[in-house]
Amino acid sequence: MKTAITELLNIRYPIIQGGMMWVGRAELAAAVSNAGGLGTLTALTQPTPQALLAEIERCRAMTSAPFAVNLTILPTASPPPYGDYAQAIIESGVKIVETAGRHPDEMTEAFKRAGIKLIHKCTSVRHALSAQKRGVDAISIDGFECAGHPGEDDIPGLILIPAACARLNIPVVASGGIADGRTMAAALSLGAQGVNMGTRFMMTQEAPIHxxxxxxxxxxxxxxxxxxxxxxxxxxxxxxxxxxxxxxxxxxxxxxxxxxxxxxxxxxxxxxxxxxxxxxxxxxxxxxxCIGLIDDIPTCQALIDRMLQDCRASLASATRMFADTAVR
Structure with missing residues (x-):
């Protein structure tokens, strides 16, 4: 599959494993990248920036394909040293970063100077437009169905994805509610250039949870x-x-x-x-x-292969409906 996201990130398939606290480790990220998607390490899962550098090297030992690092910036009474984590990412040579939470203006400039492609996760069109103005390369638009923080507007993906695609001039990744080829086909039909999955990748053999x-x-x-x-x-x-x-x-x-x-x-x-x-x-x-759509624990390779097959089948089935009508 070739989309603006596969071209931007130099990946085979437009399927991204989102950053997940405690779950986004080298085993999972490498498995997703090896299967043709984009695996993602979660920076703050590591206790220090130095530990993040070690985890990045551990991931490199498991895959030669591109992978990303997620850095989520949230309000907290005792904030971690976000700037030091950002510097560690730059020093590591990783070329794709997913940011979420507060938009890190000063870090964005540093990331861009280092030639890093930035995907910023948003839960509203207005925030996505703001991030676009700040120079990010793609938006991951997170619908109300998602795990984690869906924002306060309560807008589901069926509305939020096409609304974002209609107003943005950069590629959009659909996030929240994506778990299989059918939901991937729906997201692409709504205008997204790729999909982001967290919960679905938790239920894979390589996910480092019990x-x-x-x-x-x-x-x-x-x-x-x-x-x-x-x-x-x-x-x-x-x-x-x-x-x-x-x-x-x-x-x-x-x-x-x-x-x-x-x-x-x-x-x-x-x-x-x-x-x-x-x-x-x-x-x-x-x-x-989307846990309601998940009933097995496959490998990441098996999951992605099945998603691609089912996505193509769903899109082809929808196309045949119009072809059949034209014949009649």
Whole structure:
């Protein structure tokens, strides 16, 4: 497949593995890139910029294909040294970066000087237009179905993808709700030049999380996610497990809940422990509504091969409908 995204990123297929905290490690990123997509390391999964440099080298030892690094910048009481992580990415020689959260103007300039291609993830057209003005090379537009932070506008992909494509002059990657060839075909039909998947790549053999977590999520339906942090105006979509239910209960109180009220339940360390131990109810697990479309745990190669076959079949089937009508 050849699209503006495959040309921009020098990849075989327009399928990107999004950055995922604790999950975006070398094993997964290399497997996606080797299968013809774009694997992504998550910078802040590594405890220091020096550790990120080591992880990048570990990924290079597993693949000769391009891969990206995700750097997400979110408001926090104790922010990590974002600038140092950005400098480590530049020094590593990685040529593709996915940014998310606050747009990092000063880092964008440094990345561009280093010849790095920038994909910025947005949850609204207005933010996408702002990022385009700041010089990013592509936009990953994240619909309301997505795992993680879908923004506060609650616009699903069926509306958000074509709205973004109509107003942007740079390639658009569809993110949120993509899990198979059918949803990929839909995204391409809406004008996207590629797709970004997080939740689907969590349920692959190479994803570095416990198999019990993978099996729990493959048994879930599209109704098994929930939104948290709504009252804090920092909405997030997670799998509906015991911890998420406790968070929802606290937030439904008449007086609401502060982040300090929720902190013991939602800490990153607790979520990481759940992913690694297989105790799926012990911490937050980020997942999109597309878990209702996922029922197996293939290799990344098998997943991408199947997606391409099913995507082509879906597009061909839609085309035949018009051909059949013309004949009649």
């Amino acid at each position: 198999v019990d977590v993978k099996e729990a999520l493959t048994g879930a339906s599209e109704n098994d996610t929930t939104l948290i942090f709504r009252g804090l105006r920092n909405t997030a979509r997670v799998w509906r497990n015991a911890v998420a239910a406790q968070v929802n209960q606290l937030e439904r109180r008449a007086e609401g809940a502060t982040f300090e009220d929720l902190r013991p339940l939602v800490s990153g360390a607790r979520g990481r422990a759940a992913l690694e131990s297989g105790q799926a109810d012990d911490g937050l697990i980020w997942a999109g509504q």
